Amino acid sequence: MTVHNIRHGDAFDGGADAVGGRLSRVDGPAKITGAAKYAVEQQLKGLTYAALVESTIASGKVRAIDSKAAEAAPGVLKVLTPDTIISLRSASDWFGTPPPDKPYCPLARDITFSGQHVAAVVAETFEQAVAAAALVKVSYDETPAIVDLSDGKAGDGIPVDAMTKEWGDASAAFASAPVRICAAYNTPREYQAPMEPHGLIARWEGDHLTVWEPSQWLDGMARTYAEWFAVPFENVRLVSPYVGGGFGSKALALSHGAIAASAAKMLGRPVRLVMTRPQTFTSYGGRAATRQTVTIGADRDGMIQSIVHRGVNETSIDGMWVEPLGSVTSIMYATPNFSSKQNVVRVNSVVPGAMRAPGENPSAFGIESAIDELAYEVGIDPLEIRLKNYAEQDPHAKKAWSTRQLREAFAAGAERFGWARRTAEPRSMRDGNQLIGWGVAAGTYPVRRAYGEAMVRILADGSVEVESSSIDMGQGTYTILAQTAAETVGVSADDVVVKLGDSRFPRAGVTGGSRLAGVMTGAVHKAATSALDQLIGLAISDPRSPFHTLQANTLVVANGRIGSPRGDGPDVSIAELLKSIGRDRIEATGDTMPANSTAEDRYKNYTTIAMALPHTEGDYSRHSWCAHFVEVRVDEDFGTVRVSRVVSALDSGRLYNPKLAESQWKGGIIMGIGQALLEEGIVDRRHGRIVNNNLADYLVPTNADVPEIEVISVGIPDLHSSVLGGKGVGELAIVGMAPAIANAVFHATGKRIRDLPITLEKLI
Amino acid sequence: MTSKTTIPVHLDINGQRHTLELEPRVTLLDALRDRLGLTGTKKGCDHGQCGACTVHVDGERVLACLTLAAQAAGRTITTIEGLAREGELHPVQAAFLEQDAFQCGYCTPGQIMSAVACIREGHAGSDEEIREYMAGNLCRCGAYPHIVAAVRQAALEAAS
Numbered sequence: 001m002t003v004h005n006i007r008h009g010d011a012f013d014g015g016a017d018a019v020g021g022r023l024s025r026v027d028g029p030a031k032i033t034g035a036a037k038y039a040v041e042q043q044l045k046g047l048t049y050a051a052l053v054e055s056t057i058a059s060g061k062v063r064a065i066d067s068k069a070a071e072a073a074p075g076v077l078k079v080l081t082p083d084t085i086i087s088l089r090s091a092s093d094w095f096g097t098p099p100p101d102k103p104y105c106p107l108a109r110d111i112t113f114s115g116q117h118v119a120a121v122v123a124e125t126f127e128q129a130v131a132a133a134a135l136v137k138v139s140y141d142e143t144p145a146i147v148d149l150s151d152g153k154a155g156d157g158i159p160v161d162a163m164t165k166e167w168g169d170a171s172a173a174f175a176s177a178p179v180r181i182c183a184a185y186n187t188p189r190e191y192q193a194p195m196e197p198h199g200l201i202a203r204w205e206g207d208h209l210t211v212w213e214p215s216q217w218l219d220g221m222a223r224t225y226a227e228w229f230a231v232p233f234e235n236v237r238l239v240s241p242y243v244g245g246g247f248g249s250k251a252l253a254l255s256h257g258a259i260a261a262s263a264a265k266m267l268g269r270p271v272r273l274v275m276t277r278p279q280t281f282t283s284y285g286g287r288a289a290t291r292q293t294v295t296i297g298a299d300r301d302g303m304i305q306s307i308v309h310r311g312v313n314e315t316s317i318d319g320m321w322v323e324p325l326g327s328v329t330s331i332m333y334a335t336p337n338f339s340s341k342q343n344v345v346r347v348n349s350v351v352p353g354a355m356r357a358p359g360e361n362p363s364a365f366g367i368e369s370a371i372d373e374l375a376y377e378v379g380i381d382p383l384e385i386r387l388k389n390y391a392e393q394d395p396h397a398k399k400a401w402s403t404r405q406l407r408e409a410f411a412a413g414a415e416r417f418g419w420a421r422r423t424a425e426p427r428s429m430r431d432g433n434q435l436i437g438w439g440v441a442a443g444t445y446p447v448r449r450a451y452g453e454a455m456v457r458i459l460a461d462g463s464v465e466v467e468s469s470s471i472d473m474g475q476g477t478y479t480i481l482a483q484t485a486a487e488t489v490g491v492s493a494d495d496v497v498v499k500l501g502d503s504r505f506p507r508a509g510v511t512g513g514s515r516l517a518g519v520m521t522g523a524v525h526k527a528a529t530s531a532l533d534q535l536i537g538l539a540i541s542d543p544r545s546p547f548h549t550l551q552a553n554t555l556v557v558a559n560g561r562i563g564s565p566r567g568d569g570p571d572v573s574i575a576e577l578l579k580s581i582g583r584d585r586i587e588a589t590g591d592t593m594p595a596n597s598t599a600e601d602r603y604k605n606y607t608t609i610a611m612a613l614p615h616t617e618g619d620y621s622r623h624s625w626c627a628h629f630v631e632v633r634v635d636e637d638f639g640t641v642r643v644s645r646v647v648s649a650l651d652s653g654r655l656y657n658p659k660l661a662e663s664q665w666k667g668g669i670i671m672g673i674g675q676a677l678l679e680e681g682i683v684d685r686r687h688g689r690i691v692n693n694n695l696a697d698y699l700v701p702t703n704a705d706v707p708e709i710e711v712i713s714v715g716i717p718d719l720h721s722s723v724l725g726g727k728g729v730g731e732l733a734i735v736g737m738a739p740a741i742a743n744a745v746f747h748a749t750g751k752r753i754r755d756l757p758i759t760l761e762k763l764i
Numbered sequence: 765m766t767s768k769t770t771i772p773v774h775l776d777i778n779g780q781r782h783t784l785e786l787e788p789r790v791t792l793l794d795a796l797r798d799r800l801g802l803t804g805t806k807k808g809c810d811h812g813q814c815g816a817c818t819v820h821v822d823g824e825r826v827l828a829c830l831t832l833a834a835q836a837a838g839r840t841i842t843t844i845e846g847l848a849r850e851g852e853l854h855p856v857q858a859a860f861l862e863q864d865a866f867q868c869g870y871c872t873p874g875q876i877m878s879a880v881a882c883i884r885e886g887h888a889g890s891d892e893e894i895r896e897y898m899a900g901n902l903c904r905c906g907a908y909p910h911i912v913a914a915v916r917q918a919a920l921e922a923a924s
Contacts, residue, residue, distance in 0.1 A: 024861050031869030032857040032876060034804015034844035041803035074769070126798060127789050195808045195816055195870040195904050244806070244870030245904050277809040474867030474905050663864045663910060670906030695813040695902060704899035706908040708891075 017486050017493035019521070019724060022659035026498065027242070027478040038242045039212040040199045040274055047201070048077055049126040050263055050273040051133035052256065053119035054282065055111045058145035058348040058688025059317075062109050062118055066137040070121055073135055075128030077267055080120045082107045086262050091227035094220060094252065094510075096608035104228060106255035106262070111140065112317040113348050114689040115282025117255055122263050122271060145348040145688040148189075149289050149314050157312055157345035160322050165330045165396055168337030173306035177297025181374050184293050185366045186755045187738075189314075189681030189690070191286035192355045193700055194473075196244020198254070198283065199274030202261040208235045209261060215240040216251040217510040218469045218503040223607040224253035225261060233603070241501040243473035247671075248354030250473070251512050254284050281693035286681065288313040288323045288352035290362040294370040297337075302378040302385045306337040309366070315344045319351030324359035328444055328735070329367045330396040331623070333389040338396070348688045354512060356671060357731040360445050361738075368441035368739035369754065372746065381424065382440050382743060383414055394621035402620040402720035403727075405651035406442060409627040409714045413440075413649035416712060417629035426750035434633040436644075437748025441630075443736025445728050446615035447622035447721040448513035451605050452523030453506040453591035456485055456531045460584045462560050462574035464489050464528075466498045470508035470520050474667075475730055476660035477516060483657060484521045484724070488528035489535075490557030491574070506589055507606035514624070514728025515612075519592070521656055522723030527590030532557060534586045535574070542581040546570040592723070622721045624732040626650040628669070628740040634748045639763035641745060643673050646709045653718040653727035665711045665733040672737020674701040680757050773837050777802065778846025784833070792836045793817045793828035796843060804844040804873045808902070815901030818874035819843050825881040844873035847880065855921050856880050859914035867905035875901045879915045888919035 016023040030036035055062075067079040078084075082105055090099035108116045119136050123129035146153045174180065200213035209229065215221050218238040226233045243250060260273035275283055290313045297306035311325030326340030355361075375385040387410060393400050414420070422438045423429055429436040457465040466485050472478045478498045486493040499505060509519065536555045539547045539562055547555060547562070550569045555562050563571040578584070593602060605611045615622045631645035646669055655661040678699035684691045692698045711733075717725025738756055745763070746752050753762050770785045775795070784799050793810070796802040796819075808816030810829045817828040820842040847854040856879045859865070866872040878901045882888050887897035894915045895908070903911065 024864065025866075027869070028861045028866075029853075031866060031872050032844075032853070032860050033848055034802075034873050036869055037803060038806075038870065041797070043801045125787075126794060127787055193904055195814065195868065195902065196806070197808070242869060245868040247904070274807075277811060277813070474869065476867075659864050663867055663905075663907060666909055667867060667906030670908060671904075694811060695809050696811070700902060700904060701906070701908070702899040702902060703908045703911060704895045706895070706906070709909050 017483060019483050019487045019656050020654065021483060021657065023479055023483055023493055023657055025476060025479050025660065026482050026493065027472060036242045038196060038244055039214045039240050040201055040272055042201055042212050044201060044203065044270045046269045048122050048124060048267060048269050048271050049129040050120050050122045050260055050271050051129040052117050052279060053133050053136045053138065054279065055108065055114055055116040055118050057111055057140045057142045058114040058147065060111050060140050060142040062111065063139045063141050065119055067119065069135040070132040073128065073132040075124040076121060076132045077124065078122045078263060079136065080107060080259065080263055082109045086266055088228040088258060088262065089230050091224045094609050096604055096610050099227065106258035113282065113350050114687060115350065117259060120259050120263065122267060146346065147685050147688040148347055148683045149291060149312065149345055151347065154345050154347060157343035160342050160344055163322065163324060163326060163342035165326055165340045166338060170306045170308045170337040170339035173337035174295055174297035174308055177305045178300050179298045179378055180295065181370055181377060182295040183370060183373060183754055184291065185369055187290045187362045187365055188756060189286055189289045190355060190675060190679045191281055191681060191698060192247035192249040193695065193698065194245025194247055194249060197275045197277060197280050198250065198256065200257050200260050201270055201272045202264040203270035204265050207231050210237045210239065211257065211261065212239045213257060214243045214250050216243065216246045216471060216473065216512055218471065219507045219606040220251065220510055221253040222503045228258055229261065238503040239501060240471055243471050246473045247356045248358065248512060249284055251354065251510050256283055277695060278693040281690050282350050285321060285350050285353035287355035287358065288315065288321055290323055290325055292325055292366040294329065294366045296370055296374050298374055298378065300378060302374065302380045302388055304333055304335045304389050307335050309340040311342040313344055314347045314349060314352065316349050316351035317346050321352040323362060325363050325366065327359040328363040331391065331394055332367055332442060332444065333371065334391040334395050356668065357445055357735045360735045364441065364443055364735045365738045365756065368736055369742055372743040373752065383410060383419060386410065386442060394616065397616040397621045399616055399619060399621045402622040403653060403716055403718040404625055405714045405716060406625040406627065409625060409649035409651055412712050412714050413627045413629045413647050416710060417647040419629060426747055433636050435636055435748040437632045437634065437744040437746065439630050439740045439744025439747055441628055441736040441740035441743055443626045443628065443732060444623045445514060445732045445735055447624065447727045448515040448615060449613040450509045450515055450519050450611065451591060451593045452508060452519035453589065454520065454523040454527045455506045455587065455589045456524065456527040458489065458531050458535055458574060458586040460575060460578050462491065463495045463497065464491055466496060466524055467505040468500055468508050468520060469503045469505040470516055471501050471511050473511065475517065475664055476657055477520065479660060480517055480656040481520060481524050484524045485528045488525050489532050491560045495560060509606050510609060514730045514732065517656055517729065518722030518726050522592050523590055525723055526592060527588050530588035530590050531586050534588060538581055538583065539577055544581045545577065546572055546580060620720045622727065624652045624727040626732050626736060628736050630740040630744045632741060632744040632748055634745060634763065639760035641677055641758055643741060644707050646707060648733060649712040649714050650732060651715040652729045652732060653715045653721055654725035655713055655715065656724065656726055658713060661729045662711050664729050666709050668731065668733030669709055669737055670701050670706050672734045673705060673741065675756060676738040676741035677757050771834065773833050775833065775836060775841060776839065777841045778843060786833055788832065788834055790833050791829055792831040792833045795833035796828060802843055802845055806870055806873055808871065815878060816871050816874040818877040818901065820877060820881060825878055844877060847876065854880065856914065856918040859918040863910045863914040863917065865910040865914040866907050871901060871903045875903065875911055879918065882915060883919045883922055888915050891916065
């Protein structure tokens, strides 16, 4: 058996190949040479091209669709409208809730938001489809729309009782507190904007459907397609070898997928449908706009006595999205009295969706801004007030933290940043015309756990194959699973081939909530251990094995060679051993499901999120933690804000590959810079449309917006969180970045900006 | 497909000549991806806003989504597939791998084509200059600091 020496953070001495090593991306060569074929880049015979027609009103009904001109246009094969598209069945949601027994039409007659799909054109070429789609004439009966949260018609919304968290008597404690802070914090609509637009190729062969589609969840999406088209789950194959970014947006089958697959069925030819960039702003939801009120009652020495938090997020007219706004508020600081409640408000928008750290991200903007306000109110350093109110256990769940290296993160970050040199007064640091501000904020993200499955094969040539229907959208799945298999079996990572992104492989749950690495390294470790045990078992017991006469209890495998742990006896390669015992492969499937799991449990585990394990299950509360230290420079005359320096210290437990984890952390920090300073979906109040629905007007950070960023790992292995000791990486680092920047802007200017993004007109 | 609305377009791509029958409205990007299967050049926005489709035309960086295929006829086109020579990675490609200058990989071919030109233009003299001259290539994964490191490394190698 292989024994894992669990190591501290990224301190590592086992070479780049093993878990914890800084191995470069194994999928890198394909990506830097252009050889990596993303889902919709498959070249298929007889491929046709679809283009979408979208609603130009936000509320009302489609009166009529005139498709005559489009049908007569060159190359057009079909115009799909609500009247001509085939009928589908409703599908269950991601909890697996049985769907209503009624048909589903992905083309809308009843319009609830601008940009809703109302028709689609399929043609022989992309250019013909796009040109013909412009000829489809849609007339509407328009009704007044609720354009956003601030619309007078929006109202107070619907209480979400499941979001209520209360202990003590928060109102009374606030009323009697000597120091009281009360402020409202707003975040706008934000968009994931992955560089690869959503799209798919759908192909039917009889009643078997193949879908090449960028996906964060092949098995969940396959289930939806199967239910829509009333075919067995096994008949649907999802293929997604590389994913050009997701950030939460590519986890679910969406209506454009139903349209393309319907068109392929109707035409008997494969159909490609790729969204235009503007369509990516309305075909699925970005982060919901939010409003929060945070009140803190404290002693004069800054000890928190009470937090009262009220939140609101927008959702769509007929869909439900809850952005859990009290998630960080309820755990970051110790308080004897607490109350958090949340409403959702229906507006005429596409249903919002998951975007990097849904809930934790806006939640942290509220509480991490508010505690900064408290620090200035009582005259205590913003770092010191955080340590003063440090939560020694989960204040909400009343359980011990599995690991919480947040104090270490504050210390390491402050030291590296030079926080001790900060002068307390706002506007007290400057460089010529630039006001300099230093800000700090913390972030956290829960450890979402689930069961996983993988196949590990040792082949005749001594190489190892790993198969899983999980995916790599840039987090490094290919690489860390190669490292896990290499270390567990005892071969070089060069000798491991990882195959992902095909629903024919052993199943996998959703890649979201920063859970995949923990789930899949555990599953691969288990499968690889089982394959190794088989290999060693055969080497000891098979009469043809050179080890048969050695009478050993066990053998070790290292660098692709098998030998006795004492170093006596034969020393042969895996390939030589397999040849001697007449085997062309050893194969093992491993999963981390409970032993008595049924086939139904497994299906539920991989195609819904209903079996995810709560992060507070058992005795511990499990979270990743981070502390961001930010310097901004604000032009005193023009109000322009530049982030000039970032030092972040992060606790993601044990890192499976620090090189890749650091990249993901920096990516989260950079998306946080965008959120703080640039990103905002702007609604045209007359038509309820997103007007900046493109990458020139919806501003995401460019290279020129980003300074040097230093990240420090302060994590220790957390075996309550995952088999190999890691916690979540991907979402953590965006949490707390926006308040760290807002806090730095306050320190620079004396102006507290509570509405994101922090644009110059708010500062001058 | 062939009809009266198409024209023959001769394209010189990565040292190979191709003749395509294209409608004049076909962009260089769609000709590369959909007609020739050269999918290394990516479509991120189709509006010249993201840089994912950056290729070289006569040695200069060009957005293939804003270039009609017919405009590139008779010129020398280099795409990401043509950058490595005889199986040897271009120094910029090698630097991107070493510095982990990408995550999802979708903007990467455009970043690399931009970086090669950025160095050749003499715009890689400092980190600040690299940031400015690489600002036309968006990366939503946020690999920017590592892209700067990769361009710096490749520029130093080119100068030595």
